């Protein structure tokens with residue numbers, strides 16, 4: 001089933017590879033059975049940190065920039081796409097309710113930006129430490145430069 005288009009789109013693959021290179025480990029296309037009874041399969045799931053990442057196709061998920069509804073067969077595509085989007089929102093709500101952080105990226109988002117968004121979501125927000133003058137940070141040790149004979153200057 002490796003040729004499954006739903007799970008192995010190019011932007012998603014690129015994002016997964018980039019995250020893997022950064023040392024992140026995740027589950028791909030992992031089914032979550034939420035307490036609400038809803039089953040959701042994020043494209044990339046960080047189960048320990050409870051971060052669910054979706055890479056949404058511009059067409060299938062009706063991206064505001066590229067997701068203009070196809071004119072042909074609108075009677076067919078219109079309701080289908082609306083249903084997709086509605087399902088996305090319901091899934092998001094169910095995940096958030098279950099304590100997950102949901103990250104949705106359009107497939108048109110540049111890779112760097114996508115990686116940055118995911119990494120931010122994975123990084124716990126720590127309040128900045130207040131400056132503590134009683135315990136100033138030690139300056140880095142300096143290696144003395146090699147002795148030079150400047151009497152010749």
Ligand SMILES: [Zn+2]
Nearest residue numbers: 058063066108
């Ligand atoms: Zn788009």
